[in-house]
Amino acid sequence: MSETIAAIATATGAGGIAIVRVSGDEAEAILKQIFIPATRREYFESNRLTYGRAVDARGDTLDEVMAVIMRGPASYTREDVAEIHCHGGRVSAGAVLSRALELGARMAEPGEFTKRAFLNHRIDLARAEAVMQLIGAHGAAAARASVRQLEGGVSGFVREVSDELKGLLALLEASTDFPEEVEEEVAAQDVTEGLRRVIQKIEAKSDARGARLLREGASIVLAGRPNVGKSSLMNALLNQERAIVTDIPGTTRDVLTERISLGGVVAELSDTAGRRDTQDPIERIGVDRAQRAAEGADVVLIVIDAAEPLDASDEALLKGADDRTVVCLNKRDAGQAVTRKAIAALTPAMVLETSALTGRGIPELVAELEKRVSAQQESAGQMTALRHIELAHRAADHLRQAVEAVEGGLPLDTAAIDIRAALSDLSEITGENATEEVIDRVFRDFCVGK
Numbered sequence: 107m108s109e110t111i112a113a114i115a116t117a118t119g120a121g122g123i124a125i126v127r128v129s130g131d132e133a134e135a136i137l138k139q140i141f142i143p144a145t146r147r148e149y150f151e152s153n154r155l156t157y158g159r160a161v162d163a164r165g166d167t168l169d170e171v172m173a174v175i176m177r178g179p180a181s182y183t184r185e186d187v188a189e190i191h192c193h194g195g196r197v198s199a200g201a202v203l204s205r206a207l208e209l210g211a212r213m214a215e216p217g218e219f220t221k222r223a224f225l226n227h228r229i230d231l232a233r234a235e236a237v238m239q240l241i242g243a244h245g246a247a248a249a250r251a252s253v254r255q256l257e258g259g260v261s262g263f264v265r266e267v268s269d270e271l272k273g274l275l276a277l278l279e280a281s282t283d284f285p286e287e288v289e290e291e292v293a294a295q296d297v298t299e300g301l302r303r304v305i306q307k308i309e310a311k312s313d314a315r316g317a318r319l320l321r322e323g324a325s326i327v328l329a330g331r332p333n334v335g336k337s338s339l340m341n342a343l344l345n346q347e348r349a350i351v352t353d354i355p356g357t358t359r360d361v362l363t364e365r366i367s368l369g370g371v372v373a374e375l376s377d378t379a380g381r382r383d384t385q386d387p388i389e390r391i392g393v394d395r396a397q398r399a400a401e402g403a404d405v406v407l408i409v410i411d412a413a414e415p416l417d418a419s420d421e422a423l424l425k426g427a428d429d430r431t432v433v434c435l436n437k438r439d440a441g442q443a444v445t446r447k448a449i450a451a452l453t454p455a456m457v458l459e460t461s462a463l464t465g466r467g468i469p470e471l472v473a474e475l476e477k478r479v480s481a482q483q484e485s486a487g488q489m490t491a492l493r494h495i496e497l498a499h500r501a502a503d504h505l506r507q508a509v510e511a512v513e514g515g516l517p518l519d520t521a522a523i524d525i526r527a528a529l530s531d532l533s534e535i536t537g538e539n540a541t542e543e544v545i546d547r548v549f550r551d552f553c554v555g556k
């Protein structure tokens with residue numbers, strides 16, 4: 107662990123500054139050879155940004171920079187960390203990094219700084235993962251959930267339920283070890299009640315669908331027969347002329363997807379080809395794609411032309427509607443050949459009257475979409491990482507087995523084994539007993555320099 111590592115911590119491309127980060131025993135020695143402060147007085151006070159120059163081996167200036175030494179253990183990695191803040195772009199930071207490598211640092215692996223923070227017990231695994239999630243967050247809600255996790259929400263939750271489980275375990279053990287003092291039946295009932303409570307808590311915090319919505323955003327797909335105004339609605343929702351709109355049925359051929367932010371949650375909105383039987387081979391592929399897109403969507407907007415009577419393909423779509431469906435009775439400005447009642451006869455799905463042309467009903471549509479895609483309110487301890495959710499579900503399964511064991515009259519030891527298994531799953535979330543393989547897998551997805 108004494109190897110000193112270095113990397114450029116900022117993103118590639120032009121920008122105001124680019125930061126080279128060095129961590130390890132040699133960080134300060136390396137910094138002193140690269141960085142010449144402008145005034146001797148300020149020489150390398152810990153945590154203080156100092157102005158000066160970065161120089162190459164011959165002492166020629168590479169860049170005008172700011173530099174800081176953060177001495178361990180009060181640093182991100184708990185080791186000595188040096189940062190050199192160069193001008194942006196790749197060249198200057200690249201030269202400083204090369205110089206650090208010449209001076210004995212090794213190129214850091216992805217996530218290696220954070221991995222060291224974990225291995226040096228500055229943060230647990232759940233918090234390390236929160237760092238990565240925050241960096242990759244697509245929307246404000248996902249970022250908020252990551253910050254909560256970074257602040258220890260998930261870790262705190264794991265600790266809380268683990269403590270409860272340990273209490274229940276103690277109760278079980280007491281009733282088997284001191285049967286004359288602890289009534290076994292009473293203990294059994296207390297334990298199953300306690301276990302049920304914990305299972306419920308875990309389930310509430312590990313809702314997979316909500317987590318996926320936060321992480322990846324929801325997908326919303328526009329569906330309907332040709333010419334009903336799907337592309338027009340797409341443009342109205344995006345507030346830009348993104349999709350081609352014409353009065354020729356069959357205008358849209360391919361699936362067109364754009365990001366849209368709905369109440370802090372990022373969603374993907376897809377326009378698709380109008381559904382109809384067609385001999386045109388290109389359009390047919392488009393229709394197939396439209397169907398597949400709708401099958402995988404979180405929300406399906408079935409668009410109906412209010413000015414024209416329902417046809418067979420409208421009816422087929424409406425009959426296939428499910429709880430993901432919202433019906434847009436579009437072109438309401440142009441007529442009323444289709445009524446809400448006619449639609450209600452075919453599906454119980456919600457109907458909104460819209461006009462992509464005049465904008466009528468669009469705010470209501472946006473509000474409804476926000477409601478549908480916003481993941482349940484992320485609270486502290488809400489899990490968003492797939493790894494955490496899988497472990498939480500495994501723990502809950504073990505606890506359910508424990509309940510069954512107690513209720514089935516099996517020896518209480520059997521339940522104790524299940525509870526211990528659940529505790530082990532939970533502790534893997536924070537990385538207490540995570541194997542090297544698990545740890546490596548977590549950090550592999552990090553970016554270099556973090």
Ligand SMILES: Nc1nc2c(ncn2[C@@H]2O[C@H](COP(=O)(O)OP(=O)(O)OP(=O)(O)O)[C@@H](O)[C@H]2O)c(=O)[nH]1
Binds near residue numbers: 333339463
């Ligand atoms: N009056 C009126 N016309 C609309 C409205 N929405 C769309 N239109 C018109 O209807 C025609 C078809 O609109 P599109 O948005 O291209 O319809 P689409 O469903 O994407 O059609 P395909 O791509 O062929 O499946 C265009 O001439 C639009 O201007 C509306 O709300 N009111």
Ligand SMILES: [Mg+2]
Binds near residue numbers: 338357379
């Ligand atoms: Mg279209």
